[in-house]
Amino acid sequence: MDADLARAQPGVATKRQSKMERREALWGWFFIAPWLIGFVVFTLWPVLASLALSFTDYELITAPKWIGPKNFVDLFTRDRRFLLSLYNTVYYVAFSVPLSILTAFILSLLLNVRLRGMNVYRTVFYLPAITSGVAVSLLWIWLFNPQFGLINYLLRSVGLPAPGWLNDAAWAKPAFILMSLWSVGGTTVIFLAGLQGVPRSLYEACEIDGANTWQRFWNITVPMLTPVIFFNLILGIIASFQVFTQAYVMTQGGPQDATLFYVLYLFRQGFAQLRMGYAAAMAWILFVIILVLTLIQFRLANRWVYYEGDLLKR
């Protein structure tokens, strides 16, 4: 308040103003200090340290030994399993993310009507999203059981072939993708909020111009939601690259390394084999991959993301 007053009358109280401002700034720093300290200790320093470690051979017992870019060279030229884990993860991301977004979008469209009981449906679709983790992974092992599992029972009962899912190298990754579609509730809610933010007047104007439902969908709903799609795409890719718990609990990377995902392999290198330098190199490669993908998406965004609607405006 005082600072505002002072600012409104420049020249009158420049000295007092700067003192006030300094006081305000000090308090500001005082309040953000915990985060700033935490950021340096738990994020900034470790990120840099892991970059340094990635150029070393370090197995915890002896001191880190500088070996230059050997870890990176080994990863890309000698470690077949590393490349496989990268392939598995890219496969998973490439299917899981677009399919999840599509599923969530469709669900949100279905939920975005004024009918009685929508809350119940919303709950049902959202529930799986909050129950990630070990318990859900166990549940899905049982659902995917090739002989006694519910999924294959349903497939057989409609005359479809019943794959071996987690026991079959060709079907294990699709199984994980299918499972990821079950927990699209969070994305659905984001879409739903986006849909409710589209101004009514746009639809009305479109209706007056004689557009049918389909045209309204393609010319208003989809463009107005492109920022939400973009947002979900970015976050979805970042999160899916880090798939871990399910693979650790459900398959331990098998069968035949078909679900050896990136972070699972990193975890094994670092915390089972204690190759800290190697794991740090892997972590940095993952970081760079995610960073580059994110930047590319931001670059491409202006070609398809519609920013006029003030959905994403801050």
Place this chain on the structure above:
Amino acid sequence: MAATTTSRSRSSTALTPRVYRARRMLGKVLWYVVLTALGILFALPFFWMLSSSLKVEADIWIYPPKWFPDPVLWENYPKALELMNFPRLLFNTLFLVIVGTFGIVLSSSWVVYGFSRFRFKGRDALFVVLISTLMLPSQVTLVPLYIMYKELGWLNTYLPLLVPAYFGSAFYIFLLRQFFLTIPTELDDAAKIDGCGYIGIWWRILLPLCKPALVTVIVFSVIFGWNDFLWPLIVLNDAQLFNLSLGLATFRGLYNTQWGYLMAASVVVLLPCLVLYFVAQRFIVEGIALTGLKG
């Protein structure tokens, strides 16, 4: 203008009210049918988990599967809970979740006050840094932090899981800021004139006003804490210190094929989260909308 009115009147005269109503009715019914079918599909895994947890061993290994357990066997629950050392794991998890969430609420709201109510050089740049840490894959910090905790002698203790919570979490700071910005500053100013200091304003004005957002933070933090797996897995060795997630994973390794036990244990681990969701549904949905859209 004339054209629009004619096209409008044409479309409304084309359908008699009865046809129009019938069409709408049909649309509604179809809508419900599709939603219900999908809803059943989404709820089926939960149903299957519950059903399996109540089955006798012989009914689990049977094809075609039985939809409903017959006879209903409750014994899977006490047996599974005893075998997985449930009371201890529950206590550990509750301890971790409560102490961690307390830290997150306290520190994040403290930090967000600094970011949203004070002007100082570099503030906005720092906030951009904060946002960008949300996109940082946590694996990048994994190895050095592990080494740091090892050097500090923190391995096999709860300190690595709890101490970071007291330094503000970027996600919750972001969430709270979206909410803080909607609170008018006049209230702060009034309090300041009444002689309230900044810490007092944070504690007496902003925290009470932010209750809905804080509840959202608490709910998210509890759910994430409840399901936390990677860090506990890396840091904890002693089975007496495990949280429920770790305990359940270990239990799976021991009772690989006892699906009655495994599903009973899973139900018990999931249940608190589900209950919390039903109690706090509004806050979760609002929180997602708040963070999801205004980024």
